Amino acid sequence: MTAARSPAAPDGLSRQLIATVASLSAARDLDTVMRLTTRAGRDLLGCDGVSFVLRDGGLCHYAEEDALEPLWKGRRFPQEECISGVALRERRLVVVDDVAADPRLPVGLYRPTFVRSLAVAPVREDDPVAVLGAYWGRRHQPTPAELELLQALSNAAALALANVELARAHHEAREAERHQRLLVAELSHRVKNTLAVVQSIARQTLVRAADLEQFGDRFLGRLGAMAEAHGLLVTADWKPVPLHAAAAQALAPWQAQCRLRGDAALTLPPPVHLALALVLYELACNAARHGALSVPGGRVDLDWRLTPNDDGRPGLALHWREHDGPPVAEPLRKGFGTRLITGMIGHDLSGRCTMVFDPAGLHCRLWLPADP
Structure with a gap:
């Protein structure tokens, strides 16, 4: 318990109020404003207590x-x-010289305290956001000068709160500008990477195509797979994408012949998702031209699970298996699709790709590190 304070002399009051206003003008957070205001209130008024009461919806x-x-x-x-609610609702200063006799006050709220008289002033009179309350432990009728001081301090607190809001808005604006610069830089990086991939796919597809019609079909198919993978990322706000959703999208044209099995909650980071979408598309296109997806009764199983590799490094294993298609034979030379698969898995994702050309159907095993 601290001793009751006596109000300062008039000259001292002026100097102290000016000093308080200066301190409040430099405050940049709500806690500082409230602490400075309540401390100054006791010093200026010589009262036994001061509270800072915030409007919180319908509560004080x-x-x-x-x-x-x-x-x-x-x-x-x-x-x-x-009583703070009265000051908030009626937007005016309220004085109670005897808390036990005022019908607006719940006596039980004040009986356990030292409070016998009080005055409360709205903070921002036109639209109060808070109330500053002064309390006395004895019957006391605040003087006009004391009430003027209380309202002046409330007005200073209102200005300080406005400054806090301006400072917060300025900080948020600067953060938004910084975030926008980062987004522009990230977008530029993504566009450059995407264009590089598109250019590479276009060159390799053109070299391997028998004619322009074949080039157009295969290039537009690969470009479409990239576009759909990017679309899924945009929908996910460039956050990790569920592997099941990525696989279902890549294999959508053949969904009736494909079975997906694996942890539905497992997600892929954006770079892994983009690369794996192209890999699955290439496997599916190859199966549609030469393998199980080229005949009505053929089917493909795609399984995945989290598993370490031979040296214990954690990662993701995927197994592509084709069934009930035409007999499979290992090609005499690797096409662009095979090189794209092995390049993206091995080079881009630091993983491993193994293809087994079983006559009963192609098996492709992929392993991707947890942190490519």
Whole structure:
């Protein structure tokens, strides 16, 4: 418990109020504003306690106090049940010289405290966001000068809160500008990478195509697979994409002949998703031209699970298996699709790719590290 304070002399009041306003103008957060205001209130008014009460919807939140002994700090009351609510609703200064005799006050709320008289002033009179309350432990009729000081301090707190809001808005604007610069840089990086991949696919497809019609079909197919993979990322706000969704999208044209099995909650980071989407598309296109997806009764199983590789490094294993298609034979030379698969898995994702050309159907085993 701290001793009651005597109000400063008139000259001292002016100097102290000016100093308080200066300190409040430099405050940049709500806690500092409330702490400075309640401390200054006790010094300026010589009262036994001051509280800073925030409007919290329909409640009064006693957020800060400087008093002889604890009052209601941290508690919330309906506006209809406390005098601070009157000041908030009626947008005016309220004085109670005897808390026991005023019908607007719940006596039970004040009986356990030292409070016998009080005055509360709205913070921002036109649209109050808070209330500054001054309390006396004896019957006291605040003088006009004391009430003027209380309202002046409330007005200073209102200006300080406006400054805090401006500072917060300025900080958020700067953060938004910084975030925008990062987004532009990231977008530029992604566009360059995407164009490089598109150019490489275009060159390799053109070299391997028998004619322009074949080039157009295969290039547009690969470009479409890339576009759909990017679309899934945009929908996910460039966050990790569920592997099941990525595989289902890549194999959508052949969904009736494909069975997907694996952890539905497992997700892929954007770079892994983009690469794996192209890999699955190439496997499916190869199966549609030469393998199980080239005949009505053929089917493909795609399984995945988290598993370490031979040296214990954690990662993701995928197994592509074709069934009931035409007999499979190992090609005499690797086409662009095979090189794209092995290149993306081995080079881009630091993984491993093994293809087994079983006459009963192609088996392709992929392993990707957990942190490519």
